[in-house]
Amino acid sequence: MAEGIEMAFHPAGPAELTGVPSAADASASAADGDIAATGPGAVMARSVLSTATSLRLRLGDVAVDLIESHVLLPDGTVVLAVDAMSRAGGLLVAVRGRPGAVRLDVTQLIPVAVRSRVRARVRVLGTARRFDPASLESCDGDTLLSLLDLPPVALWVIEPVELGLTRDGGETTVDISAYRAARPDPLAADEAVHLQRLAQQHSDVLDQLATLVDPALTTGTARVVPIALDADGIVLRTEAPDRHTDLRLPFARRVTAGAGLADELRALLAEAARHGIPGCARPR
CATH class of the missing domain: 3.20.180.10 (PNP-oxidase-like)
Known part of the structure; x- marks a missing residue:
């Protein structure tokens, strides 16, 4: 047994x-302090966003589902790979720099076959900016490899300005500073x-x-x-x-x-x- x-x-x-x-052990140990300092909501939001394989990008009345097209940077910023020739790509150009003009929705499902599988939903309102290659200097090896795995299209960063977490039937607002300071759960x-x-x-x-x-x-x-x-x-x-x-x-x-x-x-x-x-x- x-x-x-x-x-x-x-x-x-x-x-x-x-x-x-x-290195994983050291990162996990640091995460212990993260929960005490930032709260479980921030840690869960980071866990959901870092492990999701898809998300919904909303720009006004336009919504598009992106599959395996995002990466979370160490500070919680979301990197999106969006075709510049698509409608969503054009709208990102139109709203860049406008605080809260971009919305991201992520749904986390229970990863085994059961009914009522939705565990949590994360809603991010953010500001779109062009991806700055200089930000690579602050990325660890795993993040760099994840960025290399993104589709070979235009990269955008979405800087969160408001974040909501829905679980157990209720929605809470996650403090952005706490979210940025948090790390995903060690087992996520x-x-x-x-x-x-x-x-x-x-x-x-x-x-x-x-x-x-x-x-x-x-x-x-x-x-x-x-x-x-x-x-x-x-x-x-x-x-x-x-x-x-x-x-x-x-x-x-x-x-x-x-x-x-x-x-x-x-x-x-x-x-x-x-x-x-x-x-x-x-x-x-």
Whole structure:
């Protein structure tokens, strides 16, 4: 069981388990301070924008969906690749420099097959400017590679001036300074892979984790599905024919690396084995 969990949360293989500190570990450690300083809304907004594969660009009454055509710079600025000969490209020229004239909409979906898959929506009002190659000097290697992967068309930067986050049925405004200072959750980039592997290959693990849930919430449940994973915990959904309930199992320690994720999952399983009693999970 332990070996299966280890491999499930280390897609790149055992080489990652050497215990040698990496740049990713340092970045994740910095992210711990980001949440305390900027708040979870800013971190979630950064996570959504950095991991999205598509977004909707709105310019007045014109809307166009861009697929694999954006990158987030380290300061939170959005880089768009837009064909200069398209209508959207022409409108970007017309509104450049005008504060809040550009709107970006991003929808984040739960990356496993469940109903009610929309997890969060991010709305960005921003100012369009031509991409300045000098900004490359402030980019890390991963960002540079992502920029190189953009379609070979005109590049624009969208500087956010207003940002809204919708989740759990309510919308909040995210402070722009907090957003710029935040970093994505350490597990955001690999969350989908982790959840899909857990759901498809480790039903035994899910069954054990389900024992940490109040039986009153699992009565009549058809299945338990992992729907969210971040550095602070995992969220399970109990599905019944006519309803579902999302419950969070918090980790004892914040995860800052892939190895830490496997450790925290094993700790939850050990808790289930020791007690076999409900009450550790709380509804979201």
